[in-house]
Amino acid sequence: MQAKLTTHLAKNFLFLKGKKLLIACSGGVDSVVLAHLMHRVGYVTGIAHCNFSLRGKESDGDEAFVLDLAEQLSVPVFTETFDTIRYAKDQHLSTQMAARELRYRWFEELLKDFKYDYVLTAHHADDDLETFLINLSRGTGLRGLTGIPAINDRIIRPFLPFSSKQILNFAKKEHLYWREDSSNAATKYLRNALRHEVIPNYKKVTKNTLQQVQKTQQYLKNSQSLIDDYMVLIYNLAVTENFDGYTIHLQKLEELPNKETVLYELLQSFGFTDHKAVIDLLTAQSGKQVFSKTHRLLKDRGVFILTKIKASEDIESKFNESDNRSEHYFIQNSEKKITQPIALTIIPTDKVGYLDTNTIYIDQDKIDFPLVLRKWEEGDVFQPFGMKGKKKLSKFFKDEKLSLVAKENVWLLCSNNQIIWVVGYRADERFKVSTTTQRILEIKLLDT
Structure with a gap:
């Protein structure tokens, strides 16, 4: 031997x-x-x-x-x-x-x-x-x-x-x-x-x-290799990888024969073993989701959004609407930087610098500390920067074409229950710097 x-x-x-x-x-x-x-x-x-x-x-x-x-x-x-x-x-x-x-x-x-x-x-x-x-x-x-x-x-x-x-x-x-x-x-x-x-x-x-079973298994492995090669082509055709997971385009799947089997093959490596639950999602309404031990699969307007569940998160609490939106984080006047739940710097400055989606400048005298970071709630409204009227946040998200997953990850920076900033997307007009502003705050979203 x-x-x-x-x-x-x-x-x-x-x-x-x-x-x-x-x-x-x-x-x-x-x-x-x-x-x-x-x-x-x-x-x-x-x-x-x-x-x-x-x-x-x-x-x-x-x-x-x-x-x-x-x-x-x-x-x-x-x-x-x-x-x-x-x-x-x-x-x-x-x-x-x-x-x-x-x-x-x-x-x-x-x-x-x-x-x-x-x-x-x-x-x-x-x-x-x-x-x-x-x-x-x-x-x-x-x-x-x-x-x-x-x-x-x-x-x-x-x-x-x-x-x-x-x-x-x-x-x-x-x-x-x-x-x-x-x-x-x-x-x-x-x-x-x-x-x-x-x-x-x-x-x-x-x-x-034993020898005959091993021979059979080798034939099966060869067949599985053919399927794996085919799935590489399907992946390139129907799946888009993004920063927080994957998007599976349902229209592309609909054009394929055996779409149910193809979908299951795409998902099995992410721990989805309930074949029926996955297939039922094809005909479900937007917002329907199923879970594996490691991932969530969400249907949203003609696509499946596949995201990883963080190890520190509990599935039930993460995706329960009321639990998800009850988190409030307070920022005191003395704090110049926070790292939780997101990384922000809050720094006094004497001038307005370069504006982008990750940086805003506000009139410090128009806000009251502590500021509050929270998730959005149904009924939230704000006045988008550059606009005269108010807008429902749900309508803003729709106009921005945010997926359900993206909306869940949005944080709001607030003062006295008013939205200062839809963080990473749009500041509120009411807090902007004007010719009469005496004190300016630069608030920047940092990469983590």
């Missing part, structure tokens, strides 16, 4: 030579063999072990075993203990999904903090078959049937061509020691049920099961 792995690495993972590699090691036979083999073939490695605190003393025993393994191999070792049950409860996840999130998040931290280049996991051909069947049983698209990727950003899986039987035989032949995870025998988990009850019988009635 060592010779086969050496050939496989030279053919498919030549970029690993000279890199610092972190071996994800549970203490089970697969990861123990991976740690030994990568060390034997001369790679610079370290070992990372997660204690998920799910099996009491057994979990602690796994950790102790991995520490001894690292000492035997004379390689660095990193361990971390997680309260997986609490995390799963807090995040509304299954225990398995919680463990996966915790594991890969920690791996990212190790890569960054200790200058490792890649994490190697011991996923093998039987794991790949199990994943194929799990995705098939739950309902998936083509991508879900293509198998576990051998390279996924900085996660590398060099054991995918090898079966669990090959790995176990190597471990026995080399007299290696490993830990058995008692939870692997519990068939309450779908993966374990497939592993112990379904796949062994499937292998009995089929020939070269």
Whole structure:
């Protein structure tokens, strides 16, 4: 197996030579063999072990075993203990999904903090078959049937061509020691049920099961590659990238065959997995929106607007109208610069300089501190600079052709409940500098 792995690495993972590699090691036979083999073939490695605190003393025993393994191999070792049950409860996840999130998040931290280049996991051909069947049983698209990727950003899986039987035989032949995870025998988990009850019988009635499934997956990957190439053309045709996200032009989609499938393919990489909700948006009214864990998709006058949800924001509160418009930030007379919620400078000056959408000059004697920064509300009116009459802010937004997302991001600078400035768009005529002005304030919106 060592010779086969050496050939496989030279053919498919030549970029690993000279890199610092972190071996994800549970203490089970697969990861123990991976740690030994990568060390034997001369790679610079370290070992990372997660204690998920799910099996009491057994979990602690796994950790102790991995520490001894690292000492035997004379390689660095990193361990971390997680309260997986609490995390799963807090995040509304299954225990398995919680463990996966915790594991890969920690791996990212190790890569960054200790200058490792890649994490190697011991996923093998039987794991790949199990994943194929799990995705098939739950309902998936083509991508879900293509198998576990051998390279996924900085996660590398060099054991995918090898079966669990090959790995176990190597471990026995080399007299290696490993830990058995008692939870692997519990068939309450779908993966374990497939592993112990379904796949062994499937292998009995089929020939070269793993090889044939891998061949099928390669055909599926080729088909997926064709789709990916097609989607690049669609992206260039129907999607516009802008500073806060993407705009998908519905008229362009309407001209295409299979527009529902095309739309879903465009959005799946942004975490949208509810196919029906996405498709229903095609015929929904403007203002309708759906969410993934990371993005919002909003329909607005013939386009879909795709924006990222900030990590610090809660979906429900961000897009609740009353919550969104209840934020008020006060600017005192002594403040010359603020950075929250937006960056502004408020500086006295003796003359009016260059005017643009990000800079206004006002008569300081026409305002009262504290000034207030807030979001717009229905019924807001102001007198746009250069105009004699007042105008509803909603009408101003319509004339400016602002999208719903853009309107949500507009801030108003106010004095005594009067709008001084629709920040970044238009100042109010009532506060402008005149020939009788004694004190001038320059207010500038800064890039952040």
